[in-house]
């Protein structure tokens with residue numbers, strides 16, 4: 001999963017084709033503001049957010065994206081009013097109930113990232129069923145971060161490694177980046193190439209903190225319920241015009257330096 005071992009999707013040439021395997025992650029922000037601006041309850045913003053997610057998955061596959069990770073519920077979202085938390089849990093249930101068969105037929109592999117503690121048993125069962133039923137699929141990877149926090153995930157990975165050391169199955173001196181990240185809930189999927197946040201806010205809010213190290217960041221001024229394939233295309237066009245160097249030099253700079 002080292003960024004240095006990954007191929008460069010963003011060569012700075014906006015006309016260059018996307019190579020297979022592109023991983024896009026999205027912080028789907030602005031549901032509440034979308035609803036409030038329309039005089040609607042926030043819950044309706046979240047419901048419209050599910051429709052936007054459907055459109056975006058369809059659009060992503062058509063645009064040549066192979067992996068999509070979305071932030072559905074953070075470890076900090078438990079601080080929201082109980083009613084809103086219940087609504088978000090209900091939406092995950094409803095989403096898997098209505099869409100799982102279709103995702104399965106279309107070859108989508110579903111994974112849910114984050115802590116499994118604190119979730120209702122029926123939600124847990126749905127998550128496990130979604131992962132099991134789509135485990136053999138490979139044409140598109142959908143990862144839903146749910147009860148996920150970047151710091152919590154790093155702490156959980158550290159604890160898992162420490163426990164392996166306690167059991168005598170690992171040695172502290174062998175720890176390196178590759179071994180550490182193998183304990184994150186995102187493993188073994190490579191880190192995102194591009195992280196998008198909607199709604200105009202410009203922060204990561206505890207999303208993929210380890211994995212964001214070399215991701216390109218794109219902030220789009222659109223509330224998530226209005227998001228669709230056209231916005232994703234614009235983000236990918238922007239991404240393609242960038243040059244990723246991973247701390248190294250681009251080809252022209254190497255020539256100039258030699």
Ligand code: FPP
Pocket residue numbers: 028029030031032033034046047049050053071072073074077088091092095144224
């Ligand atoms: C942020 O908007 C969005 C969330 C906290 C939840 C995202 C959830 C969905 C898009 C629903 C579908 C998800 C799944 C996984 C079925 P916000 O409420 O913070 O908006 P605000 O910043 O305008 O208040």
